Amino acid sequence: MAEDVRMETKDLSVYYGKHPGVRGVSLPVHDREITALIGPSGCGKTTFLRALNRMHDLNPIVRVEGQVLLDGEDIYDPGVDPVLIRRRVGMVFQRPTPFPTMNIFENVVAGLRLAGVKDRKQLQQAAERALKMAALWDEVKDRLHQPAVGLSGGQQQRLSIARALAVEPEVLLMDEPTSALDPVSTQAIEDLLTRLKENVTIVIVTHNMQQAARVSDRTAFFLDGELIEFGRTEQVFTNPKDPRTEAYITGRFG
């Protein structure tokens, strides 16, 4: 395994009942880079993403086969605790998911509270840091104790990002984080991603090819649950090796 590979899947398959949603995918995720997963809807990119922090454990009908290595350790090993994995590998979802019964501050520190952090100052520092990283601090610093559901959609999504960042994950998985947002908020989040990768490894699912081209370092193209092509983003978009990739990025299907 190369020195800078943070996460790697080996022959990963995910089954919904008998139906395979992802088939035999082997993909490296490089440290402190943004890896974009693209492909037409239903191609398995989200299913693949959710396998990277064991979210599929929550659904009894889903079965995962193969390996997902995080720093060389298989997260599906029987001895491995999914709770610890999810703390190291955070996730941001398609729609913002603020906890409606908590205020902005409590939303951001929810993960730290789980870990048992009680020190007020420590929590405040962490919240400020995470909100600054998510470029939300200036907008909410005066109303940290107001309900999180009062924020706009774009703000809510950045709050979700701040919440995921507050626990200082090594890897951040993002499942179409801008698909429910307006162009201005999308722009804000894209800017944010480029700055975030100094600290965090990011895997982002997007249905928007321009977005993948703009923000990612490497791109993986999925089709029908299989990984068709993976490489540096410039290469995948300017000189795809597989005709199916070319067909997709030139808009001939999907």
Add this chain to the structure above:
Amino acid sequence: MNLRRRYLRDRLMQLLVYLGTLVVLIPLFFILYYVFVQGIGALNWEFFTRPPAPPGEEGGGMLPAIVGSLIVDTLALFIAAVFGIAAGILLAEYPDHPLNPVLRLVSDVMAGLPAILMGLVAFVLVVQPMGHFSGLSGSVALALIMVPIIVRTTEGVLKLIPWEITEAGLALGLPRWRVILSLVLPAARGGIVTGLMLALARGAGEAAPLIFTAFGNPFLTFNPLEPMDTLPLKLYVYAISPYEDWHRQAWGAALLLAAAIMVTNYLARRAMRS
């Protein structure tokens, strides 16, 4: 890392939830078990076909109570359906009608009132003017219990019917009332029937409002203007009586009642799906 303590708490709470569920399910299972085991022995030919024996004597059956239940419950359902469905139509099809806020509040509140109060009302409004107890007064009491259930389900179902159906009808030049009667209501039939069944299941198990309305009657009668017996009422009287044979028959009545209500609920669910 206090992960072990967090897991300990996770497991502990899981255990508590399982225990709490068992605490609920075990006695409830025993209730069903006893009703079945004790009741099945009492359900014989005589139970269904004979009037009760005089107090203290063995034998006799529940025929008047079974017939009474059928008549009182059907009558109640009919009364409740007429008013309840109409109120549901008003709430769903005339959403801006000034009566609606009041109607909605009233039916919500009525649904939460103790059933025995409906008995008191029926006593004052029907029994006292008539001068004697009657099956009809029992039906009125039960109808008051059933109405809010029917209003709610009818309104809910009608609101689920796509507006396109109404539009299509109006586009054909049908007047509004024809659209409601010939297009909307038939489309909502399954749901409305479900509501009626749920209301019936609820009313059919009530004894409290019948004690001083339908009152009870050991003789077979088909006339709702006379006092009538119903299964829950007879069950109550037999259960608190000192006679062993009546206790046996009370279990039989309990099984019959429970089975009838289960079947009604089951059919209601099926109707909802179709």
Add this chain to the structure above:
Amino acid sequence: MPNWLYQRLGDRLFAAVVVLLALGVVAAALAIVAVLYFGGREAFATFGFFGFVLGRVWDAVRGQFGAWPPLLGTLITSAAALSLAFFPALSTALFVVEFSSGRLRETVAYLIDLLAALPSVVYGLWGIFVLVPLVRDHLELPLFTWAAAHAPALLPILGPPTGIGLLSATLVLALMIVPYASALARDALELVPQSQREAMYALGATRWEVIRRVVIPYARAGIFSGVVLALARALGETMAVTMLIGNSVNLPYTLFGPASTMASLIANEFTEAEDDLHLSALIAVGFVLLLIALVTNLIATWMLRRMSHGEGRR
């Protein structure tokens, strides 16, 4: 028939009939309040409203009617039953929504719905012939003999260990409201979006932490209004209580001994009421019960509206 007549007149007529019948529902509700108020007026006039509600003596022979004993019985049995039922009901709801899936989940949910629909008289019958002997022989008698030997001061609180009385009535009442409260709590828990759970899991939460910090807070309005509705049901529950409580209106009540609730008093004495004042007093008890039920129901509705948050309100 000319077309305009068919259209306009038909619409008017139909709307008129619908409104008239709906008015019937409103009228019925008003009739409930009016009938109970005017029916109880003689009792209220004789003893005064508060004199009646707080009167400690209910004696039909002497024509003395105070509703305090059955009111107290109602409050005690309902509050005790609710506190007994709350955690088991919530547990069952959590079990169905959060801890089980597939067949098991459906079976338990169906069983709970079934038991919520089981008539009160059936619970009462089971109470008389199964629960009462059990409570008497394995709970009340041992406690009573122990108290007689070691703490005779407790005996007046415990009361006669006959099995028929407050304790048995409360236990059956608790059993009866569990399925109801559980079904309402389940409805509330099922409204919690899966995305809320996933968001918490993604932060590294255990299942219990997800339930404790996300699911229950999200569903709290529904859960609490369900609790209040279950309380309302317990307050008015009649048959099972009447069959088990022993129907005594004489204060002071004891833990094991006979007592009465407002509903059980009405069910028990109404057909025996000889004179107008007795009848009026029983209807007046109904009016008091109506007021309490109204208040509890309005609180439940208010809670649901007030405590619902963003997504819950939509």
